[in-house]
Amino acid sequence: MNTFFFLKTCDTCKRIIKTIDLPDSVSLINIKENPLDSDQLDTLYKSTNSYAALFNSRAQLLRKRGLKASELSEEEMKNLLLEHYSFLKRPVLIYNQELFIGNSVATVEAAKKAIHG
Secondary structure, eight states, X not given: OOEEEEOTTOHHHHHHHHHHTOOTTSEEEETTTSOOOHHHHHHHHHHHSOSGGGBOTTOHHHHHTTOOGGGOOHHHHHXXXXXXXXXXXXXXXXXXXXXXXXXXXXHHHHXXXXXXX
């Protein structure tokens, strides 16, 4: 299933949706209203074999808790990802079995190319 996990209030996510020009076949999932469940996280993990690749190390909630991403285990990252939407690096696009994580220019361009050729 083609899915785009994003935060509706994030201007960067909104810009990327327009830049990529997502087709109607992509399901948009606002992670604040529909947080990741364990099955979705397992699917993402199978593509990366790393929770760190999915983890937003700049999440404000991380700092508020006095935590550093570099000091967290994979299991701790997994639990945080399931606990609160802000720990997911965003946006995340699953398109035709390919996974695109984050908002770097290279990632956005790769996603756009995967969709539109």
